[in-house]
Amino acid sequence: MRAYFITRLLWTVPVLIGAMTVIFIVMQILPGDVALAIRGGEEGSAASAADVERLRVELGLNRPLHIRYLEWLAGVARLDLGTSLWTGQPVMQEVALRFPVSLQLVVMAVIVSALLAVPVGIVSALKQDSFIDYGLRSLLIGGLSIPNFWLGMLIILGLTLAFRWLPPLEYATVLTDPATSL
Numbered sequence: 001m002r003a004y005f006i007t008r009l010l011w012t013v014p015v016l017i018g019a020m021t022v023i024f025i026v027m028q029i030l031p032g033d034v035a036l037a038i039r040g041g042e043e044g045s046a047a048s049a050a051d052v053e054r055l056r057v058e059l060g061l062n063r064p065l066h067i068r069y070l071e072w073l074a075g076v077a078r079l080d081l082g083t084s085l086w087t088g089q090p091v092m093q094e095v096a097l098r099f100p101v102s103l104q105l106v107v108m109a110v111i112v113s114a115l116l117a118v119p120v121g122i123v124s125a126l127k128q129d130s131f132i133d134y135g136l137r138s139l140l141i142g143g144l145s146i147p148n149f150w151l152g153m154l155i156i157l158g159l160t161l162a163f164r165w166l167p168p169l170e171y172a173t174v175l176t177d178p179a180t181s182l
Contacts, residue, residue: 024069
């Protein structure tokens with residue numbers, strides 16, 4: 001078991017590098033020009049060619065693809081993910097700012113999943129190969145196949161229409177207000 005775990009752990013490095021490479025290449029071959037989009041839009045817009053070219057040099061878009069990739073990979077290794085084009089802040093700072101909320105959502109999802117899965121698993125084990133077992137299995141497989149963002153929208157829409165509740169407009173941590181954070 002230990003050898004299996006170590007093997008799987010070691011395989012994460014090439015898998016991550018491969019995934020990052022594919023993502024980088026796909027982002028480079030997508031149509032559109034980042035510098036042109038930042039400076040004001042499409043061809044023929046108010047952005048002058050000199051401004052766009054200056055921004056390309058500033059962003060390093062004028063360098064060869066392999067050089068940009070190696071610099072980007074080195075930055076990722078240093079946990080320097082660059083600067084957000086929206087806020088102008090370092091991306092790691094933006095990630096760190098949002099990490100507590102994401103962690104809270106993960107922990108709450110695991111708790112809710114465990115609270116639902118254990119009783120359903122017990123009922124399915126006790127009523128093995130019965131109509132109840134097949135129904136629960138079908139319900140759970142269907143639930144797992146629905147994308148989270150879609151299910152979330154359906155729940156919010158359902159609660160809004162059925163109970164005239166509105167989705168929460170502000171965020172509260174579990175520690176300050178557990179009911180609001182749910």
